[in-house]
Amino acid sequence: MPVTAPKRKGTQGAVGAAGSTWTEKIVMYGFLAISAVVFLLPFAWLISGAFKTQAQIFAPTPTLIPPDPTLENFKTVLSDASLPRAFFNTTLIAVLHVALTLFLCSLAGMAFAKYRRAPGHGWLFAFVLGTMMIPGAVTMIPIFVILAKVGVLNTYWAMIIPGAANAFGIFWMRQYITANVPDSLHEAARIDGCSEFGVYWRIVVPVIQPALGALGVLVLISVWNNLMWAFIVLRTENMQTMPLLVYLLQGEYQTPYGLIMAAGLVTVAPLIVAFLLFQRAFISGVTSGAVKG
């Protein structure tokens, strides 16, 4: 293959060059197709498992299409009043956590991008970056103790607030704002009598929407899927989130896999739909976000 390479004509730079040979193309598309199958297979199994009984899931011969599809799992899971509530809880927590995180990160990001002359700017920014190195494992127990002392365990606050100070998000927003919001625009708005917050709200926010979208998706994924923290701070059935509900379906000695698949599907579906709807925007948001070390 490399032999043919020099003969090719180069085209649009960064996106590489067209005109590979047929063999290359076959190998490449074959590779992509196999990869796609492998990466999507567990999802297929998740869907198929949701329509199987326990015995069918562990049948000696695995089948993708359930030989005798059952809706029992969904009936059981949906008849349990805690599922709609858990779904609602997860949505509420996710929406508020994402909104809060985006607001705080973009506001601080703008501050770090636009007020470079402020005394202490340099070391404050270094400090923010430094906090990225603090592992959650070290702070987990104390945060739990604090929340207990304040009395907000088993509330939405315990899920929404602690992770909202996101240093990575601030860094990302700062990079994006530096690259995409020219100082002149900021200046013009100010001359027009905009307050500093007005500049943020009317000038900066509209411009950085792609980056907000991409960061939002990443934050959404992590908050929607968070099991460990939910396990630690949420106590009662009416406050369960979806991952916690799925995890607790597991009994002390028995695991009802069919139910778990059904509830799991309900957990995964919104994220997949959201991702498929916004994937172009998401990818372009991430790739334009200059995530560079």
Next chain:
Amino acid sequence: MMSDAAAQSTPAKKPGSTGSLREQMWRYRHFYLFISPFFFLFAVFGLYPLLFSLYLSLVQWDGLTSPKWVGLQNFTTLLRDEQFYRAIWNTILIGVYHFPPMFILAFVFAVILNQQWVKLRAFWRAAVFMPAITPMVVIAFVFFILFSTETGLVNYLYTGALGLLGIEAAGVPWLQNGTWAKITVSILLVWRWTGYNMVIMLAGMQGIPGDMYEAATIDGASRWQQMRYLTIPMMKPTFIFITIMSLIGTVYMFDEVFVLTNGGPGDATTNFGLFLFQQSFQDFRFGYASAAAYSVALVVFVMSLVIFRVGKKGE
């Protein structure tokens, strides 16, 4: 630069006199205002926990009775705790098993999907990225079914394929045997994180100016040469970022092993994250767990610095 100074309509004064510092701070009050929420949250959920954790590492505390001061005993016990070393060793092995294939795969996908002429790019990208958005608690159960020794699809295909070749083989004990269980966890990690890292690499690649490739092509550089001397060096910051993130991710990984293997068989897949959870929330040794968390955080920090330095050096 100039516009910033101009915007404040004052010629840059030399900072030094206290009066001017005060003035400056007042002039930039919005800066402090805008970053204050972060610092407030950080003080409550970062700084205070950090100090509290340091205190915890010097006491014995079961969460139920009042803490008992033990000085450095937690640390000395830790240094002689076999389970701790096993957890670290398991973490290293899982890291070594999953990182290279994941990294290479992510890079290959990024290179392919960065070519504009490749058809269905959005579809391939979505397929590879999808695992990154799914909750581990759900997918770990699916993996448990897929990798079941007796009835799992993976062994079914494996023994079936060998059967076609006329070889009769027993199924692989994916979750029953220590080494295989580590490999199963690693497969899960590769599956889960390849897409995520691919997207980050794509971001890095699109940051490389197109005219550099044009220039290289005009100079007669082959595709492989472009890759070797242009793409890879330019991608270094991204690679460093991914390496450090993977290091941290592997050390503190929790959901994956908690649900899939619960650290077993025996303690074969108990990584540091699960070890911490067991020490604190199953054995009620919060002080000891804090000491372990602190020690390892320090090591991870130093390793990150080393990776950063080594990576930068090559430039």
Next chain:
Amino acid sequence: MVPTILLVGLLVLAIVLTWLPYVGLAKPPAGKRQVEVWSWTNAADALSGVSEEFEAEHPDLDIYINKNGSNLQTRLLLALSAGSGIPDVSQLQEREAAKYTRTGRLTDLTDWASPYREQFVPAFWDSCVYEGRMYALPWDVGPCAVYYKRWIFEEYGLDPWTIETWDDFVAMGVELKERSGGKVRMLPLSEANLIEMLQILMQQNGGNVFDVQGRIVLDSPQNRQVLALMRQMLDTGINADLTPYSPEWEASYQTDNVACYPNAVWAVAALKQAAGDTAGKWGVFPMPAFEKGGIRTSNLGGSVLIIPRESEVAEEAWSFIEFANCTVEGQIEQFREQGLFPALITAYDHPYFDEKDPFFADQAVNKVFAQDFEKLPTMTRTADWNEAQAYLGRSLTRWAETRQDNGAYLRGVAEALGRKVVREVVPYEELAAQREGTDESGPDDE
């Protein structure tokens, strides 16, 4: 103004967020006081059954059974240490009780419970006591026997009732494997999870992890004997590689691949659920002994109930657990419905113990489980039992895979554990001498 709207919006949101956690909480019907109980799987179902009768007698009380999923212990710890969301009653494994009884976080039950002292299995009662005060109430015990598939033994012309010792058991396993051409294995035992078998055999053989002074006595002749037996089971290949309670394990109830299951009495609930068409074809024979004439039972699991100190309805909670556990009727009902074997000795005279169970081909299996149980050696629990179990559980797989020497393995774990929990380790020689001393003074303990 936008900020005003925003402010009002945020305020409303804050109120809603603060209020919502109380919506949908399991609330007692008007005029009733609620007693919240945390329990797991069939134990929770057993309590639910009893609670209906209790509520009928106490119309002012509402018993809310919260059937927690896995990791109940961790969740209870978190609730206790946070001081919020604490139940009024919780189930604990008997082996873990010592971890909580010494904390002062539980309601002192001494005055209420002491009248029942003589009526409970002593080993379990002792686990509920800390410095002379009682902080937990024994609930169920886990006597062990061997569940077996009658049809398999019939097919191969073997009689499990001829088994008296573990040596007989292994020999029959080898015979069975041979006669079936390697298809049928005697018992499920996976190198990946050996801790349950170790606990069963250790308790039967009078082995211990801690002695009454709190020293570590892991490397003892008794425990070495246990490991030797387990190694024999693995080496002869009479075991099927099944992880306890995995789907494959459950599926094996219906197949011809595994002949019997040494396990505790509470396993019967899951067995009956998963047995399918094989119902009516099962049997139970007593545990083989280590030596001829030795005791033919053991214990695995079993639980106690506690009332956290924070409970505002401690007295009501007590009256409920008293109703459930301290009455023959209450205990027998739970036993009948869910297989929770009574810790209340007076219940053993109940006619239910003579009842024939159609699932076991009309065998009176409860008699088998009750056999020898009063002779069971005590396990000395300490607050560090969890830790000990974890050390053993996490290292046994390696012991099996690397074929580590039994003595070296036990010594290694004892020392590692001793370092971790800061306890003295008693060397093998001393324990061996001790055992010989007792053997000479009384060769027949019975």
